[in-house]
Amino acid sequence: MNALIEARNLHKVYKTDGVETPALRGANLTVKAGEFTAIAGPSGSGKSTLLHLLGGLDRPTEGEVWLDGERLDDKNAVERARLRLWKVGFVFQAYNLIPVLTALENAAFVLELRGRPSAERRERALAALAELELDGYAERRPNQLSGGQQQRVAVARALAAEPAVIFADEPTANLDSKTGLALIEYMKRLNREKGVTFVFSTHDPRLLEHVRRVVHLEDGRIAGEEVRG
Amino acid sequence: MWSLAWKNVRRGRGRSLLTGAAVAAVVALMMIMYGFSGAVVNGMFQNMTRSTGHLILRVKNADKIREFERGLIQDAPALQERLARALPGADVEAMLEVPALLAGEKRSRGVLLYGLEPGGRLMKEFVTKKLTAGGPPQDDGDWSAALGRALARALKVKVGDGVYAFVPNTSGIGAAAFTVSGLVALPESTMEARTAVITLAAAQELAAPNAASRIVIFLPGLVSPTQQGRLEQARSKLAPLVPAGFELLTWRQAEPAMAAILDMMTPLLLIYAVIFFVLAGLLVVNTVYLGLVERIREFGVIIALGADRWRIMRLVIIESLLLVLSGAAVGAALGGLAVWRMSHGFSLPGPLARQYAEFGLPVVMYASITPAQVALVFAFALLTALASALWPAWLAGRLEPVEAMRHVA
Structure with a gap:
């Protein structure tokens, strides 16, 4: 199977007030379509930075990023935004739903950005919410939902757009362990049944027991990889 | 979005x-x-247009002509009739302005006699609406004149008194007696001190038979200066009827300051x-x-x-x-x-x-x-x-x- 995502010798250095802080120091990673991959590592190991670079949210200081056959690192902001819109889904640690929109509107938001007709948006968003067992919550606003439900809406938002890959940056960090585990199970089921490619980061070792492929990151470098049978 | x-x-x-x-x-x-x-x-x-009209026909550059006779429209009634026929619904009125000496029993003043059509819109505007005493001028038998209040004061005359108008060197009779029919209040006091209104027929007989100094045209339904199109339309309709040596002015040209x-x-x-x-x-x-x-x-x-x-x-x-x-x-x-x-x-x-x-x-x-x-x-x-x-x-x-x-x- 061809690589869906390929990172070659990724370096990222942040500069603040003239002080350089390296976040990634030559990371290499390949993810194939349909994989369910966890990026594990302690805080400050560069997990979020790696996901941001892989998802085209930021540009590396050095190295190359390829997504679905397109090189990302040499694209400008507008081109990267277009690529994110059509090929990438994101789930963030803090849920990051739009507070004035209902769960249904949030789930349909990426489709709206793509300019899809409202009937199609509604149908696909409702289907995505149903996949995450949120059928009865479509008209609720984020402040009327629990943390776990909000994060499921965030997954539904990414899912409804049917992207090539969904990046989830510490999606369980704000959830209790039971709810966090449940969310990972939802993601696994979508990966298994619908072939959705997931790449998510976590520093919670308990979650890693449920993941087939784990990439370990330490001090901005890939320290190792585990693939369970 | x-x-x-x-x-x-x-x-x-x-x-x-x-x-x-x-x-x-x-x-x-x-x-x-x-x-x-x-x-x-x-x-x-x-x-403004109630007293100036919307369109004014006069001798070209009449305001710059010093001699009274040269500024006149001769045979005004015929021209007036042609204009009225071309613009059905419009009011077409002639007026004759005559510089004169007006004398009471003891005093006299240089004035402008306005000869207006009895019952016309100009007469209504200049006299009827502004009367403070008496009535508008008549020409049934005796001639009468409405005087500006300030003029009446200057001449020391009142309604019913006699005044004498002198208009030498004209083709009319040149002098005539009028009874003061009424007094009018005009917005400007200087104008009030030198204005007297008589009938058009009296002015013509006094100074210029059959003539007018201007023919004033009131268009129906023209209530705003923004209706410039209607004004221009009427103007171009009348243009072929304007004889050589005459000009047809819009209110804008006649009153540029306003x-x-x-x-x-x-x-x-x-x-x-x-x-x-x-x-x-x-x-x-x-x-x-x-x-x-x-x-x-x-x-x-x-x-x-x-x-x-x-x-x-x-x-x-x-x-x-x-x-x-x-x-x-x-x-x-x-x-x-x-x-x-x-x-x-x-x-x-x-x-x-x-x-x-x-x-x-x-x-x-x-x-x-x-x-x-x-x-x-x-x-x-x-x-x-x-x-x-x-x-x-x-x-x-x-x-x-x-x-x-x-x-x-």
Whole structure:
């Protein structure tokens, strides 16, 4: 199977007030379509930075990023935004739903950005919410939902757009362990049944027991990889 | 995007309401100002054209001709009839202005005798409406004259007394006695001290048989200086009938000073509009900018999900448009209601009304606003919305998703 995502010798250095802080120091990673991959590592190991670079949210200081056959690192902001819109889904640690929109509107938001007709948006968003067992919550606003439900809406938002890959940056960090585990199970089921490619980061070792492929990151470098049978 | 923008506008309810109310107030105020200016302009126009007419036929450059005879339209009735036939519905009146010496028992004054058609619109405007004593001039048997009050005082005559008019070196009888039929109050005291009105027939017999110094045309339904098209249409219809050596003037050409005053209203109101909308715009900038600052994280998420900078800028601009245009709609409704009420007639407070009457302002005025003026007010509102959103939109468009999502308000 061809690589869906390929990172070659990724370096990222942040500069603040003239002080350089390296976040990634030559990371290499390949993810194939349909994989369910966890990026594990302690805080400050560069997990979020790696996901941001892989998802085209930021540009590396050095190295190359390829997504679905397109090189990302040499694209400008507008081109990267277009690529994110059509090929990438994101789930963030803090849920990051739009507070004035209902769960249904949030789930349909990426489709709206793509300019899809409202009937199609509604149908696909409702289907995505149903996949995450949120059928009865479509008209609720984020402040009327629990943390776990909000994060499921965030997954539904990414899912409804049917992207090539969904990046989830510490999606369980704000959830209790039971709810966090449940969310990972939802993601696994979508990966298994619908072939959705997931790449998510976590520093919670308990979650890693449920993941087939784990990439370990330490001090901005890939320290190792585990693939369970 | 529109739905999200509207929800965002409603999110900062207090601030949006305040800004919307400011925009509404400006729009309502501008509409009332346009309505008021329409009332003033139309009122002054109607007041003025009641005495000047809409079109005036006279000898070319008559105002520069010194000799009385050379400035006359000979055989005026025939020309008057041809003009009236060409413009059915219009009132066509002749008048003859005669410089004369008017004498009472003990005193005399140089005056301008206005010969007007009895029962005509000019007679009504100059005499009937302005009588303070007696009645209009007659020519049934004895000739009579209506005198300006100041003139009557100067000549020490009153209604019923006799006065004598002398017009030497003309083709008329040159001198005649008149009975003072009435006294008129004119807006300007200098004019009142040198005006006497007699009938057209008496003026013609006295100074220039069958002649007129001007033929005045009143077009039906012409109530505003903005109806320039109708005026030009009538003018071109009459143009072939104008004999060589004569000119057909519009009220604008006949009264350039008044036309300039009326024309000043448009730029003056535009200046007011710019000032008011700039002030409202500052409030809008503040609201849109604060809305942006409070939602930087949210903008970061939207960018992360795939919105490019143009779309983000569009969202900010749409929010500004919704805020301003909803305020403008409320303002237009309130302003429209006020103008509608004023269109049924309104007066300035007593002393002001009397003071402004000197400048030709009617006591009762009728507000009017044209669709183009309403469109102009909305265009200003639209421009305010766009201009106010530009800076916040530019800032929003430059946000980097990762940094924006880390932002702490």
